[in-house]
Amino acid sequence: MTSDQQPLKRVLVTGGAGYIVLSIDNHHNSHNYALDRVSRIALDALPANASKEERDSATVDDHLGDLTKAEDVRKMFEQYGKGGIWGVIHVAAHKAVGESGEIPLVYYQNNVSATVLLLQIMDEYDCTRFVYSSSATVYGIPPHIPIPETSPLKAESCYGRTKIVSEGLYNPVAQPNRWRAISLRYFNPAGAHPSGLIGEDPRGRPGNLLPLLSQMAIGRVKDKVLKVFGNDYPTRDGTCVRDYLHVMDLAAGHLLALDALDPGSIDKQSWASIPALHAAPALKTPAAAERHDVFRDMKPKEGKFRAFNLGTGRGQSVLEIVEAMKKATGKEFLTEVIGRRLGDVPDLTADPALAEKELGFSAPQPLEVMCRDLWNWQSKNPEGYDTKPANGQS
Numbered sequence: 001m002t003s004d005q006q007p008l009k010r011v012l013v014t015g016g017a018g019y020i021v022l023s024i025d026n027h028h029n030s031h032n033y034a035l036d037r038v039s040r041i042a043l044d045a046l047p048a049n050a051s052k053e054e055r056d057s058a059t060v061d062d063h064l065g066d067l068t069k070a071e072d073v074r075k076m077f078e079q080y081g082k083g084g085i086w087g088v089i090h091v092a093a094h095k096a097v098g099e100s101g102e103i104p105l106v107y108y109q110n111n112v113s114a115t116v117l118l119l120q121i122m123d124e125y126d127c128t129r130f131v132y133s134s135s136a137t138v139y140g141i142p143p144h145i146p147i148p149e150t151s152p153l154k155a156e157s158c159y160g161r162t163k164i165v166s167e168g169l170y171n172p173v174a175q176p177n178r179w180r181a182i183s184l185r186y187f188n189p190a191g192a193h194p195s196g197l198i199g200e201d202p203r204g205r206p207g208n209l210l211p212l213l214s215q216m217a218i219g220r221v222k223d224k225v226l227k228v229f230g231n232d233y234p235t236r237d238g239t240c241v242r243d244y245l246h247v248m249d250l251a252a253g254h255l256l257a258l259d260a261l262d263p264g265s266i267d268k269q270s271w272a273s274i275p276a277l278h279a280a281p282a283l284k285t286p287a288a289a290e291r292h293d294v295f296r297d298m299k300p301k302e303g304k305f306r307a308f309n310l311g312t313g314r315g316q317s318v319l320e321i322v323e324a325m326k327k328a329t330g331k332e333f334l335t336e337v338i339g340r341r342l343g344d345v346p347d348l349t350a351d352p353a354l355a356e357k358e359l360g361f362s363a364p365q366p367l368e369v370m371c372r373d374l375w376n377w378q379s380k381n382p383e384g385y386d387t388k389p390a391n392g393q394s
């Protein structure tokens with residue numbers, strides 16, 4: 001974040017080399033080149049007369065470290081000293097629903113124990129602003145669609161339960177005058193940065209539908225047929241429905257959350273430079289600095305913690321996604337319906353009204369743009385970050 005008026009703020013993004021935001025990362029499921037490319041995009045976005053401080057701030061400090069190891073985390077905080085890190089966006093986690101049932105303790109260690117450790121070390125270093133990457137999976141099979149934040153937290157998978165337990169950690173730590181924490185419950189992030197420089201590149205076979213389709217289209221995944229898990233769900237066409245939102249809109253939601261932790265902490269110039277924020281209702285009227293306090297209704301002794309859905313409020317079925325990817329890639333996808341997959345729920349569509357009202361969030365980019373940007377990334381990087389570009393740059 002840069003400003004003429006405000007000092008630069010250092011925000012740590014754990015797991016920053018992964019798909020969603022771009023760090024301390026052990027590159028378990030990512031590549032460090034991603035961060036070089038993030039820096040390149042940030043530098044390109046600066047005006048020609050940018051100061052040295054602004055240019056320095058566009059470079060992502062990449063710390064190789066494992067969040068389950070106290071020495072790795074402490075070493076990184078020590079480098080910046082007490083108060084040297086303004087806030088943390090805690091993205092890093094294991095996230096495969098099926099795998100979480102096979103190795104539950106690994107998931108609890110990586111997703112819950114590591115979060116406890118991180119919060120303890122943040123406390124030691126007077127870093128008490130926290131944004132957490134949660135997931136729609138916390139709702140399990142919700143009683144109402146679209147799903148409001150008040151829906152019961154009843155995850156069907158071990159992965160989902162690690163997200164519920166982690167969210168629960170913030171209430172006790174969120175001492176009213178010290179901690180402020182926001183949990184963002186992502187629905188289905190999709191797409192890529194429109195430059196095609198950064199995108200989703202999981203190690204191994206993609207677990208999510210859109211990257212699987214794009215890797216099939218490029219020939220990286222050799223399957224001839226897409227297996228569809230069940231077409232007998234109570235949905236439009238019988239296949240599961242999910243709420244896909246553009247990853248750039250999701251990224252914008254993180255800036256809004258950071259600002260909500262401390263209203264006015266992000267300056268107006270920064271807002272203006274982010275296209276995905278242009279449709280955010282809060283930006284049309286009062287300036288970010290004048291937005292209300294999202295913690296205003298908390299009781300005096302209650303921890304300052306809020307959870308928000310980040311989604312579009314529109315669901316798309318598996319078959320609709322296949323159709324959209326056919327259009328984006330010009331490729332045919334054969335599908336074969338097989339039985340339901342354990343842990344899948346029929347419909348996860350967000351009610352994003354609270355995030356719209358309180359954070360000024362919106363996710364305006366439609367599915368066609370998500371598929372177009374995903375395919376742009378995939379076709380420019382057939383082997384993901386391992387693709388060797390013609391000009392020799394990473």
Ligand SMILES: NC(=O)c1ccc[n+]([C@@H]2O[C@H](COP(=O)([O-])OP(=O)(O)OC[C@H]3O[C@@H](n4cnc5c(N)ncnc54)[C@H](O)[C@@H]3O)[C@@H](O)[C@H]2O)c1
Pocket residue numbers: 014015016017018019020021024025026027028029030031065066067068090091092093094095110114133134135136186187188189208
């Ligand atoms: N992608 C989705 O569909 C989705 C949906 C809802 C929520 N989420 C949540 O969003 C977050 C990010 O998801 P993503 O899709 O970017 O995942 P990802 O796997 O691409 O990124 C996670 C990053 O965390 C790193 N990491 C994992 N464990 C670590 C550890 N112990 N120490 C250091 N680094 C570690 C990985 O190397 C990776 O770079 C996760 O918390 C996930 O639960 C993702």
